[in-house]
Amino acid sequence: xxxxxxxxxxxxxxxxxxxxxxxxxxxxxxxxxxxxxxxxxxxxxxxxxxxxxxxxxxxxxxxxxxxxxxxxxxxxxxxxxxxxxxxxxxxxxxxxxxxxxxxxxxxxxxxxxxx
Amino acid sequence: xxxxxxxxxxxxxxxxxxxxxxxxxxxxxxxxxxxxxxxxxxxxxxxxxxxxxxxxxxxxxxxxxxxxxxxxxxxxxxxxxxxxxxxxxxxxxxxxxxxxxxxxxxxxxxxxx
Numbered sequence: 491x492x493x494x495x496x497x498x499x500x501x502x503x504x505x506x507x508x509x510x511x512x513x514x515x516x517x518x519x520x521x522x523x524x525x526x527x528x529x530x531x532x533x534x535x536x537x538x539x540x541x542x543x544x545x546x547x548x549x550x551x552x553x554x555x556x557x558x559x560x561x562x563x564x565x566x567x568x569x570x571x572x573x574x575x576x577x578x579x580x581x582x583x584x585x586x587x588x589x590x591x592x593x594x595x596x597x598x599x600x601x602x603x604x605x
Numbered sequence: 606x607x608x609x610x611x612x613x614x615x616x617x618x619x620x621x622x623x624x625x626x627x628x629x630x631x632x633x634x635x636x637x638x639x640x641x642x643x644x645x646x647x648x649x650x651x652x653x654x655x656x657x658x659x660x661x662x663x664x665x666x667x668x669x670x671x672x673x674x675x676x677x678x679x680x681x682x683x684x685x686x687x688x689x690x691x692x693x694x695x696x697x698x699x700x701x702x703x704x705x706x707x708x709x710x711x712x713x714x715x716x717x718x
Contacts, residue, residue, distance in 0.1 A: 524706055528647070533695055533709035578647050584705070593639075593699075593707060598647040 492517040494583050496596035504604050505573050511566040511599050513555075513581030522584040523564040525555055528598075529577045537579075540564065551575070576603045607632040611696050611710040618717055621685050626713050628679040628696030636698035638679040639707065640671055643693040655679060691717045 493516045503509055515521055522541055526534040538549025545557040555566045564581060581596040608631045618624060630636055640652040653671035655661045661671045668687060672680045679696055693714055697707040 522705075526709075531712075531714070533711050534697075534707075535709070536706050539706050580649065582707075593651070595649045595651075598649070600647065 492521070492583055492585065492594050494581050494594050494596040496579075496581055496599050498599050499597070500600045500602065502602045502604065503571055506570050509566075509568040509571045509575075509601070511579050511581075511601065513564045513566065513596060515562050515564060515581075515583050517562075517583060517585070519585065520559075523555075523557060524582040524584070525549065525553070525564070525566050526580045526582060526595075527577045528580065534580060537566070571601075571603050573603045573605045576601055607698075607708065609696060609698060609708060609710040611694075611713050613713060614711070615714040616716070618686050618715065620688055620717055624681075624683050624686050624690070624715070626681040626694055626715070628681075628710055630677045630679075630698050633677075633698065633700075635676060637701065638673060639697040639699070640679065640681050641695040641697065642667070643695060643712075645692065649695075652681070653679075686717045688717050691715055 495514045497512055524539045525537040527537050528534045537553050538547050538555055540547045540557045548554050553568050555564055557564050578598045578600050580598045582593055584593045610629045612627045638655045642650045642652055651664045653661050655673040658673055658676050661673055669683045693712050695712045696710040699705045699707045
């Protein structure tokens, strides 16, 4: 069985501060990992993805994430947040072998950026 | 470029009434298709997925059904709405068997009164 845990339901930061949103996964194989963002009343948009190779992956709008197999983590980071980054962020996992059609999402972390 | 369209944008329905929500994907042949439900508070629950026309798999039982009548169309429906059906319904597509990122539609907001 696979699972994704986002331990922080809500994170509040000031504009210009650095950010880390945590994601822990559980999966016996090598996972495909994703971060999505959801702005109010909209669908989800892909921020970045990790399939293999360099454990630090770059995404849109200055976001990056680091994969750690030893820690089973895929934390999202940004050096300096903007008020427009306020949104809900979802970490997700997909299996590497065919036949698994149930991508697993974390419960999401609501990010509030104070101006 | 691929586009994904959901209709309607929003619905207000009475308990016990029928429901039909639609999703169309243009610019991509034979995509995998997914329906998700999102409660207030944001948790995503996958409802159905489909890898080909006429074939739909249920992930959870919520008194809803889904159909894929065409390669580019995915329909979510029920004959009798419950209060618990209120929420945000998202359609998504992906290239492959779950190993690939998903592309989400704009969603349909459903309020059941």
